[in-house]
Amino acid sequence: MLWLLGFVLSFCGLFIWLEFGTMIPRSGGEKVYLEAAYKRPKHLATIVFATNAILLGFTAANCIVRVYRCFGLVLEAAGAEATRWSERGIALGVIFFVTLLHGFTPRTGIWLMNLLSVFKIVILIFIVVAGWAVLAGHTRVTDPHANFRNAFAGSSHSSYEYATATFKVLNSYAGWSSINYVMNNVKNPARTLKIAAPLGLGICAVLYLLANVAYFAAATKEEIEQSGVTVASLFFKNVFGTQAQKALTVFVALRYRTGLVVVTFGAARVNQELAKEGIPLPFGNRFWASNWPTGKSPLPGLIIHLIPSIIVIIAPPPSVAYPFILDVEGYPGQIINLFVVIGLFWLRYKKPNAHRPFKVWWPLAVFYLAAAVFLLVAPFIRPPGGIGDTPPLPYYLYCLVGIAIMVVGVLWWAAWRVVPRWFGYKFIGRKEKLRDGTVVTLVSSLSPVPIAMLTILDFQFSLAKRQQ
Known part of the structure; x- marks a missing residue:
């Protein structure tokens, strides 16, 4: 049900971003929309968004964590010991490769993005078709319908658990807003956005839902909870055997690498747009805003993204890092989304005659707004036993970290715009x-x-x- 809810919320968000993207066809995504809606206090929206983008510059780090978890399985499949540092070494190699790829050979980077996206769809289709075979009883799985009897038995009644689970589901759908970050690179953005965005999200959503049906047909809830590996890897093991699992895990790792390549491409351009706006950055904005060294791709913006990603790979243990990263990334993201939706209604009120090639149906925007409020409030409600999904960390810690990041943005803005005025x-x-x-x-x-x-x-x- 949460995957279905994530699908609905993502489509609501997509239509809101479609209205903004066709009305203001510029790269930058939420940065541009917040600036259009909140002009006073001057630069506050820009600085707060910049703080979130830079301090949470590991937006691809959740992909990285998944990559080195999968490559850990690849190492084991090859007969090598998958130590924590060997996995981290692979993750560092992947993020450096992606950074250099987009920084020095942008055309090749775009070509690889398209190729990996097609590959990801092919893998999902393969899993879906294999799931149909499982449900039909043509595989080694003895009882493929076990999870569908009393499917909601044992479901949680905790608002906290539903909120944190929704953050993780929404992360899987997160690509629906990526094109808004690179609008300057899109030909005829208004027309392209209205066609490609709903089509792409629709295809992914259907494949995700069917893939989840396949996963639950091939493994019991207990196996999924206790496996300690990715669900796709467990699926291949149960359906095709251990040897096939070792081979197919490589494809799973490449599938996760797709998200890393795509998110890094978009994040670099957001960082570049922030530097262009004059946001005070170390070593001056000329370098960070430039397309050095090729003149075609923002390598400095990629470096801004690279630094926190390295820290996230090296510092925390993966078992805690992965769920905590998703939660920390999701919470301030929902704060920004909340203000984007409020800004949509504000601009409709202030500029009713502005050119809008696409207009979202207002009940969808209201539903998305209500969901954002729930996702911001529910994580503070104590879960059963007071234990969240990242023990031993306090269940509310990721919320406080997200709020702290927003507060740092306000303080950064005050240090730049307010404090100097006190001294003339x-x-x-x-x-x-x-x-x-x-x-x-x-x-x-x-x-x-x-x-x-x-x-x-x-x-x-x-x-x-x-x-x-």
Whole structure:
């Protein structure tokens, strides 16, 4: 049922993002939509989003964790010992490879994304068809219908558990918003978005639902809970045997690598857009906003994504890291989604005549808004026994971490925009065109000029920005 709920919520979110994406066809995704809806206080929405994007720059790390868990099985299949550091070494190699691929050979990176996406669909179709064979009784599985008798027996009654499980389900559907991050790379974005996005999500959703039916036909609930491996690997073992499991696990690992390649591609462009806006970053914004060294792909933006990913791979143990990463990533993401939906209603009220090639049916937006509120409140409700899904960590820890990240964003904004005014100083922004053609907003050093003059300069800068 949660997979079905995730499917419905993802489609509601997709239609909301479709309205924004066709109305404002620019790269950046939520960053652009928050800026359009929340212009005051100035730059607050941008800074808070930037904090989330940079501090949670391991958005692909959940893919990474899954990759090195799968490659651990590959090592075991090859007769090698799958130690924690061998798995981490493979994960580091994968993330470095993807970074260099997108940074130096962007065309090859796009080609590989398309190839792996097709491969992922083929693997899912294979699992679905094999599941049909299991249900028909043509495999070694003795009782394929066991899980479908009293399917909801033993279901949880905890709001906390449903909320955390929904975060993980939504993570699997997360690709529905990826195209909004790279709109500048899409030809005829309004038309493409309206056709490709619903079609792509629909295909994935149907395959996910059918794949879950196949998984539950091939293994009991107890086997899934106690296996300690990916469900797909357990499926191959139960249906085709141990030797086939060893061979097919390689394909499962490649399937997870697809998400890593795609998410890294989009995250780098979001980081670049943030640097272009003049968000204060170490070593200056010229480098981070550039398409260095090829002039066609933002390697600096990829580096911003690479650094926290390395930390997440090395620092925590995988058994705790994977569920905790999904939860930490999901909670502040839902905070941002909540404000995006509120911003949708605000813009409809403030700009009812704005050009909107696509308009989401408002009950869908209301349903998505209500779901976002539930997902933000329910994790604070004590689960049975007070134990969450990442023991020994407190069940509410990921919520506090997510909120803390938002607070850091507010403090970063205050340090940049508010505190200097107390001493009669202010940052002055100006536009500059880099060698690769990228236009970046640069912030000069603090200038001790009268507040009245700063106000005039700020107004002139804002006016010039709107006229471009």
